[in-house]
Amino acid sequence: MNIVVCIKQVPASTHVKMDPVKHTLIRDKAGATINPCDLHALESALQIRENYGGKVTAITMGPFQAADVLKKAVGMTVDDGILVCGREFAGADTLATSYTLSSAIKKVCPADLIICGKIAVDGDTAQVGPGISKWLGMSLVCNVIKIEKIEDKKIFVKRAVEGGNELVSVSLPAVITVDKSINIPRIESIKGRFRELEFEPKVVNAEDIDCDLTKIGLNGSPTSVAKVFVPERQKAEHELIEGKNAGEKAQKIADFLFESKLII
Amino acid sequence: MSIRVIEEKCVGCGLCSRECPQSAITVSNKKASIDKYKCVFCKLCVSTCRFNAIEVFSQRQENTEAISEHKGIAVYAESLSGKFNPVVFELLSKANELAKTTGEKVKAIVLGSGFDEKDLSLLKKYADTIYLVDNPFLKYYRDDVYSAIMAYILKTYKPSVVLSGSTIRGRSFMPRVAIELETGLTADCISLEINEKGNLVQTRPAFGGDLMASILCEHTRPQMATVRQGVFPVDDSINKNGVIEKVDVPSELFKSEMEVLEFHPCFCSDVNIADYDIVVAGGRGLKNEKGFALLKQLAELLGGCVAGSRPACDGGFIPHSAQIGQTGMTIKPKLYFAVGISGAVQHISGVEEAELIIAVNTDPNAPIFDIADYAIIADAFEFLPALIEKIKDKKFAKK
Numbered sequence: 001m002n003i004v005v006c007i008k009q010v011p012a013s014t015h016v017k018m019d020p021v022k023h024t025l026i027r028d029k030a031g032a033t034i035n036p037c038d039l040h041a042l043e044s045a046l047q048i049r050e051n052y053g054g055k056v057t058a059i060t061m062g063p064f065q066a067a068d069v070l071k072k073a074v075g076m077t078v079d080d081g082i083l084v085c086g087r088e089f090a091g092a093d094t095l096a097t098s099y100t101l102s103s104a105i106k107k108v109c110p111a112d113l114i115i116c117g118k119i120a121v122d123g124d125t126a127q128v129g130p131g132i133s134k135w136l137g138m139s140l141v142c143n144v145i146k147i148e149k150i151e152d153k154k155i156f157v158k159r160a161v162e163g164g165n166e167l168v169s170v171s172l173p174a175v176i177t178v179d180k181s182i183n184i185p186r187i188e189s190i191k192g193r194f195r196e197l198e199f200e201p202k203v204v205n206a207e208d209i210d211c212d213l214t215k216i217g218l219n220g221s222p223t224s225v226a227k228v229f230v231p232e233r234q235k236a237e238h239e240l241i242e243g244k245n246a247g248e249k250a251q252k253i254a255d256f257l258f259e260s261k262l263i264i
Numbered sequence: 265m266s267i268r269v270i271e272e273k274c275v276g277c278g279l280c281s282r283e284c285p286q287s288a289i290t291v292s293n294k295k296a297s298i299d300k301y302k303c304v305f306c307k308l309c310v311s312t313c314r315f316n317a318i319e320v321f322s323q324r325q326e327n328t329e330a331i332s333e334h335k336g337i338a339v340y341a342e343s344l345s346g347k348f349n350p351v352v353f354e355l356l357s358k359a360n361e362l363a364k365t366t367g368e369k370v371k372a373i374v375l376g377s378g379f380d381e382k383d384l385s386l387l388k389k390y391a392d393t394i395y396l397v398d399n400p401f402l403k404y405y406r407d408d409v410y411s412a413i414m415a416y417i418l419k420t421y422k423p424s425v426v427l428s429g430s431t432i433r434g435r436s437f438m439p440r441v442a443i444e445l446e447t448g449l450t451a452d453c454i455s456l457e458i459n460e461k462g463n464l465v466q467t468r469p470a471f472g473g474d475l476m477a478s479i480l481c482e483h484t485r486p487q488m489a490t491v492r493q494g495v496f497p498v499d500d501s502i503n504k505n506g507v508i509e510k511v512d513v514p515s516e517l518f519k520s521e522m523e524v525l526e527f528h529p530c531f532c533s534d535v536n537i538a539d540y541d542i543v544v545a546g547g548r549g550l551k552n553e554k555g556f557a558l559l560k561q562l563a564e565l566l567g568g569c570v571a572g573s574r575p576a577c578d579g580g581f582i583p584h585s586a587q588i589g590q591t592g593m594t595i596k597p598k599l600y601f602a603v604g605i606s607g608a609v610q611h612i613s614g615v616e617e618a619e620l621i622i623a624v625n626t627d628p629n630a631p632i633f634d635i636a637d638y639a640i641i642a643d644a645f646e647f648l649p650a651l652i653e654k655i656k657d658k659k660f661a662k663k
Contacts, residue, residue: 063301090301095443124469124591125451130407130439139521140407142436156525161405162344162432164529171521177436180578218266218305222484223448226465228285228306231476231613238623238636246642250650253622253640258658260620262542262599263566 001054001150003045004111006101006132007038007073009066010122034069037117039185041178042073044147045115046186052150055079057109061089061100067201075188075196082108086205091218094123098131099220103211106136108204113155114175118143126177133175141170142177266321267303269296273317280309280318285471306470306477331424334485337363338371338423339391340414340438342431346376346383350493350538351429356390357499358456358491359427365458368424371395372506373417375410377403388506395421395511404524405433411440412517418445420511423486425464427456430490442488448481449488452590454495454613463487469590469613494538494594537586541598542568543618545588547611548575549604549625549644556581558648559603565655566601573605589614604644607632624648 012033045056058073060066061084070081084104092100105111114136116129126142133140145165146158156169160179188196206216214220243249257263276294288302289309296317298309310318337359342349352372359370372391374384377400387394395417401409410433418426418441426441428434430452442449454476455467463480464487470477481487537543544563550556556570563570572582574589588595590610600618605611607623607630615621616635623636624647633639640647 087301091303091305093448094439095446095448098439098443119591122471126435127439127442127449127451130436131443133407134411134440134443140436140440141522142407143432160432161527162349164527166404166524166528167526169523169525174521221448222446223450223479223481225304225306226478226480227311228308228470228475228477231469231609238633238639241638241640246646247650247654249640249642250647250654253638253651254654254658256638257566257655263655263659 001048001052001113002109002111003048003054003056003113003115004105004109005038005041005045005056005058005073005078006114006116006129007042007058007060007069008035008117008120008122009033009060009062009069010035010120032065032068034072035117035120035122037119037121037178037180038069039076039117040180040182041115041117042076042078043183043185044144044176044178045113046077047183048113048147048150054112057082057111059084059101059104059109061085061092061097061104064203067203070201071196071199072188074199075192076186077192077195080109081199081201083201083203084205084209085203087217088206088213089217091221092216093221093223094125094127094131095222096216096218096220098128099135099215100209100211101128102132102135104204104209105132107209108202112172113150114138114173116175116177118177118179129175129177136173136175139170139172139174140176141168141174144176144178145181147176147182267298267300267305268319268321269298270317270319271295273315275315275317277314279312279314283308283312285475331483331485334422334424336369336371336393336421336423337366337425338373338418338421338427338486340426340428340434341372341374341387341394342429342433343374343376343379343383346379348383348387349429349431350536351431351491353386353390353498354493354496355427355429355491356387357502358496359425360390360499360502362425362456362458362464366424366462369393370504371421371423373414374398375402375413377401384508388508389504390502391506392504394506394508396508397511397513399513399518401518401520404527406520406522406524407437407440408522409518409520411437411444413513414438414441415444416513416517417511418486426486426488428488428490430492434490438488438490445484445486447484447486447488448479449490450479450481451490453489453491454594456489456491464489469610492594494596537569537571537588537593538595540569540595542566542601543571543588543595543597543599543615544568544601544603545571545573545605545615546576546582546603546644547573547605548579549606550576550581551604551645553581555604555644555648558644558652561652562601562603562648562655565652565659566599568597568599568601571595573608573611576605602632602636603648605632606630607635 119126148156281289369392450466
């Protein structure tokens with residue numbers, strides 16, 4: 001059983017603020033981290049390995065620094081890490097990213113099961129996981145909240161759907177995207193920490209993964225950003241409710257709610 | 265597309281470098297240079313540069329013929345047991361507005377089973393054509409089958425724009441459709457308009473919602489976007505008389521690798537916070553279960569429902585289906601009562617259109633007060649019990 005987990009390095013804080021005087025952007029220099037949902041994807045893969053055996057490989061696309069998230073995965077006892085890296089991948093939207101990752105998986109670490117976090121906190125699209133399933137012609141289950149079992153080349157999972165949850169089975173190979181509620185990711189052990197320090201991921205570029213150069217990076221991205229702007233927000237003139245203590249303030253609000261017929 | 269610094273024009277002032285949200289620009293020897301790996305082509309530097317020294321240029325050939333044969337604004341009309349998701353009518357209203365600008369027709373795409381005349385009659389008001397695939401196999405949602413059929417319909421009827429609700433289902437199968445058609449898909453748009461070139465300008469939050477990005481899909485069709493419920497209003501004045509066209513789908517597309525074995529309805533998610541006039545929401549400031557129990561009491565007295573900010577939902581105090589904000593719901597209630605919510609931009613974007621906002625927070629500088637009508641600086645654990653008591657007193661006195 002070969003399990004591949006797709007992970008992403010994201011800014012530790014996605015906040016960007018506008019300096020009200022200079023009108024320049026103030027970046028939060030909090031550094032980078034692994035996308036929170038991806039920790040749950042890694043944990044799911046490790047639990048499957050514990051129950052059914054096999055090998056877990058983490059893969060990411062990004063600059064050299066993104067190797068850090070692979071190291072983190074290895075620290076959690078993932079067997080191997082692959083970094084898809086190269087300038088030719090830059091500027092990729094979800095179509096190009098999912099193509100690149102699927103090409104790399106096909107060539108470097110063929111998978112029976114691919115696990116992705118449900119969504120990345122920076123891009124907030126949740127499109128790459130489903131995209132990979134289509135490029136590789138695999139089955140797809142999104143928003144998985146529980147993995148029940150793997151049997152007869154099928155995986156049985158519970159997924160969240162509108163109005164409830166469903167137990168479904170899909171044939172392997174398959175892509176699943178997992179919800180945060182699926183598990184509690186393990187904390188790295190001391191041993192894991194040592195593994196992490198020693199680990200160097202395998203780095204592959206466009207040539208290594210045999211991909212169509214017109215489908216990667218900016219050239220392979222149908223969407224483009226026309227402009228970025230600061231959303232205008234009108235500051236409301238609010239009325240400050242004053243009072244000696246919470247009780248007095250509460251009285252004023254209670255009176256107001258009755259007067260304005262919000263409580264009948 | 266690519267980006268470059270025109271060295272003759274660049275004076276090395278560094279304005280672009282300070283502006284770049286990706287830290288992709290460095291200045292050395294009085295010339296700026298852009299790290300193309302870090303650059304996400306947001307073009308903020310282009311508009312910032314006072315010397316027009318940065319340009320973005322396209323290397324792509326426009327396939328105008330393929331683009332011009334795509335016509336019509338299509339909406340995926342998502343349904344559950346024959347009932348359409350409320351977001352469908354919001355999207356169809358927006359589609360009608362866009363269609364007016366482009367002079368195109370509005371199409372609704374319905375996949376499911378067991379629809380009757382009554383179910384579909386409401387859709388007819390909003391669309392010129394309803395493409396219907398009514399098949400018992402579609403009773404359960406299967407990603408592979410839904411995406412294959414949707415792609416087939418889009419290839420056959422070639423609409424120029426496709427909109428879907430940013431629902432669990434829309435978010436999971438639309439990306440597969442976009443990949444089969446090798447076109448762009450923009451998630452969670454908050455504004456859609458047609459520009460002078462006839463392209464769809466899809467605006468969505470970026471950089472954690474602090475900035476907005478307008479996204480184009482100029483060279484491929486259809487232009488696909490998902491939108492959350494509550495973003496666009498329903499236009500009741502639309503009164504079309506659409507025709508239903510039953511689509512003949514090749515039988516091999518009904519083959520699935522997925523089996524749906526059990527369905528467990530979850531009653532907690534039956535509460536749709538967008539349906540309530542009064543929403544009482546709690547955040548990090550409510551700290552623990554006791555805080556949220558107080559909130560629930562208040563909601564009951566007000567006849568409203570309980571919702572939460574992302575920290576409250578991540579903390580497990582409020583179900584994720586009742587999360588307000590960029591990664592949750594966008595709501596427009598008559599009264600929004602925010603307790604212990606600081607008001608991060610992501611949260612505010614989900615609630616700023618409430619008619620009336622009352623906010624309680626210990627921090628006088630909390631951003632939530634920027635959008636509040638009434639501000640109460642108090643500790644929730646003192647204020648809430650007092651308010652609950654006063655309301656009870658008054659209700660009781662009345663009777």
